Amino acid sequence: MDFSLGPEHELVQKMVREFAQKEIAPSIQEWDRKQEMAPQVLPRMGELGILGICFPVNLGGQGMDFISLGLACEELEAVDTTLRVVMSVHVGLCGLSLLQWGTEAQQAEFLVPLARGEKIGCGAFSESGAGSDVANLQTTAKQDGSDYILNGEKMWISLASKADFALLTARTDPNPKRRSQGLSSFIVDLHSKGVTTGDLKGKLGVRAGSTGWISMQDVRVPAASRLGEHGEGFKITMSAFDSGRYTVAAGAAGLIRACLEASVAYANGRKTFGQPIAEHQLVQAKIARMASDYEIAKLLFLKAGWLKNQGVRNTVETSRAKQFATDASFHAASEAIAVHGSYGYSDEFPVERYLRNARGAMIYEGTNEIHSLIQAGYALGNRTDKALRREMPAYESTRWQAELDSPPIVSR
Numbered sequence: 001m002d003f004s005l006g007p008e009h010e011l012v013q014k015m016v017r018e019f020a021q022k023e024i025a026p027s028i029q030e031w032d033r034k035q036e037m038a039p040q041v042l043p044r045m046g047e048l049g050i051l052g053i054c055f056p057v058n059l060g061g062q063g064m065d066f067i068s069l070g071l072a073c074e075e076l077e078a079v080d081t082t083l084r085v086v087m088s089v090h091v092g093l094c095g096l097s098l099l100q101w102g103t104e105a106q107q108a109e110f111l112v113p114l115a116r117g118e119k120i121g122c123g124a125f126s127e128s129g130a131g132s133d134v135a136n137l138q139t140t141a142k143q144d145g146s147d148y149i150l151n152g153e154k155m156w157i158s159l160a161s162k163a164d165f166a167l168l169t170a171r172t173d174p175n176p177k178r179r180s181q182g183l184s185s186f187i188v189d190l191h192s193k194g195v196t197t198g199d200l201k202g203k204l205g206v207r208a209g210s211t212g213w214i215s216m217q218d219v220r221v222p223a224a225s226r227l228g229e230h231g232e233g234f235k236i237t238m239s240a241f242d243s244g245r246y247t248v249a250a251g252a253a254g255l256i257r258a259c260l261e262a263s264v265a266y267a268n269g270r271k272t273f274g275q276p277i278a279e280h281q282l283v284q285a286k287i288a289r290m291a292s293d294y295e296i297a298k299l300l301f302l303k304a305g306w307l308k309n310q311g312v313r314n315t316v317e318t319s320r321a322k323q324f325a326t327d328a329s330f331h332a333a334s335e336a337i338a339v340h341g342s343y344g345y346s347d348e349f350p351v352e353r354y355l356r357n358a359r360g361a362m363i364y365e366g367t368n369e370i371h372s373l374i375q376a377g378y379a380l381g382n383r384t385d386k387a388l389r390r391e392m393p394a395y396e397s398t399r400w401q402a403e404l405d406s407p408p409i410v411s412r
Helices: 007-034 041-047 066-077 081-101 104-115 233-269 281-310 315-345 351-361 368-380
Strands: 121-124 140-144 147-158 165-171 183-189 195-199 211-222
Touching: 007 041, 007 066, 007 351, 041 081, 066 081, 066 233, 066 281, 081 104, 081 121, 081 147, 081 165, 081 183, 081 233, 081 351, 121 147, 147 165, 147 183, 165 233, 183 211, 183 233, 233 281, 233 315, 233 351, 281 315, 315 351, 315 368
Parallel strands: 121 165
Antiparallel strands: 140 147, 140 165, 147 211, 165 183, 195 211
């Protein structure tokens, strides 16, 4: 059992950390206050190859593995959750679903520009009455000759107003035998006639990112843009969540680390009763918990990433990593505020932003209550993984890095 990271993994960590710390961290507080996404974020992430980090080179990506994806998410969220959210929806929900389920023609049309950062993708599943309950989707897609006509509204969609493409799931059968049947998935061009998008304001956290809605009125989508087979939408959505949840888990580990680093720095510099508060045992207990939780969260997401590399289904492992890491990140942020005292309650220090950002991850990509049910189902033997028509391909470095003559990621 080898717990060491390879040279390519260390290169990913270094490059992504430098980008986030040098180019985003100095201004993130300002954009959080404005409740707007900094305009340079998406173009720069595309330029650096971050948006295509784990896609094969012949599909426009960097040819790196799934552990590299997790490490990138950790480094991004260590600065701000909004950066990791980009990876969750562009790479996790949209891009990896195309890699798993897309035809060669669909991958050439949609995945290649996404991996190159030329286009931005998102996942559009949630609706006002359907979040964790995916089978309750009300958006409809009715077949009309060689097209589908989509009507409905998606809500709480990250990058809704920034994305060019959306992977969304709609109801194609109004009277299925089971609620989870009768759903199909589509890649929708968000510049199509009948599509309108907008941003939501007043969120508790993730304010420096784009979260919004997508409305569709008689939107005509060619059947060639249907992802997977007719009626396969529920399975595609669930497999997309496996990828999205992995990025959330990895990012939450980064948020725990950020809380730990901020708390250590403050505790060593702040004095009470004539000594640094780092010498007070109750403060030490808080920091010890953060340090332990970080190590656990990282091991959990690395295990899930390793399974992904092997092409092994990882629904329960990813669920466990997501639930633990997001719970722990919220606790770490709360304790970091306690360590900072009154200053922690102000945005003069980043820990109050960490707390606001951490709460959302306990809700999206399946609430943590839902994840308890998922894990209980596996533990009780009531839930097992059934074979999918298209499984996520295992990582093969030789094949994924074909046509590569230089290091896969370079800062430029």
